[in-house]
Amino acid sequence: MEKSKKILLVDDDVVLREMYAEIFQNANFEVIQASDGLEGLDVATKEIPDVIFTGIVMPRMDGFDMMEALKKTVMTANIPVVISSHMGRGEDQDRAKKLGAKDFIVRGITRPIEVIERISSIFIEAGKEYKLEFNPFALDAQELAKDLHFEASFLCLECKEKLVLNMQLKDPQSRTFDAHFVCPKCGWEAK
Numbered sequence: 001m002e003k004s005k006k007i008l009l010v011d012d013d014v015v016l017r018e019m020y021a022e023i024f025q026n027a028n029f030e031v032i033q034a035s036d037g038l039e040g041l042d043v044a045t046k047e048i049p050d051v052i053f054t055g056i057v058m059p060r061m062d063g064f065d066m067m068e069a070l071k072k073t074v075m076t077a078n079i080p081v082v083i084s085s086h087m088g089r090g091e092d093q094d095r096a097k098k099l100g101a102k103d104f105i106v107r108g109i110t111r112p113i114e115v116i117e118r119i120s121s122i123f124i125e126a127g128k129e130y131k132l133e134f135n136p137f138a139l140d141a142q143e144l145a146k147d148l149h150f151e152a153s154f155l156c157l158e159c160k161e162k163l164v165l166n167m168q169l170k171d172p173q174s175r176t177f178d179a180h181f182v183c184p185k186c187g188w189e190a191k
């Protein structure tokens with residue numbers, strides 16, 4: 001099994017932090033916590049988490065100042081940061097983007113399950129390929145065969161093996177794919 005990802009939760013709201021800690025632990029993350037930007041910076045430097053999920057407004061150092069400070073050290077400069085906001089103000093979103101935040105999550109609007117999905121998607125490598133079995137006689141398959149001038153049975157033109165759908169992940173965050181038909185036996189590809 002893959003090693004669990006370490007997430008650093010930074011927020012001065014302890015109730016909220018504990019809620020997210022439980023959610024992330026249940027999703028197999030190793031969770032560490034900090035109560036404001038300054039502590040977050042300190043913990044991040046010591047622990048080098050895989051991702052930081054931080055609030056914006058906090059005492060001593062806010063989330064944006066922490067992001068700027070993280071960039072100044074080689075060890076922490078490339079840790080992906082996801083902003084957790086309770087207001088979702090446009091100006092905050094702009095600033096988060098400028099500072100290179102990976103995502104901007106508005107609390108109360110984004111369901112916990114979606115928070116997990118969005119943060120997990122940061123670790124999926126773009127360009128990864130998946131081969132899927134394809135049913136040549138279901139839904140729009142026959143129409144597709146006609147449009148592409150394929151055989152109705154979707155067999156490989158070279159070796160007559162059943163073609164599969166090769167899907168390449170284009171953008172993990174929007175979960176969009178490039179798809180094409182390939183032969184799993186001889187490697188023929190529909191181009």
Ligand SMILES: [Zn+2]
Nearest residue numbers: 156159183186
């Ligand atoms: Zn083939």
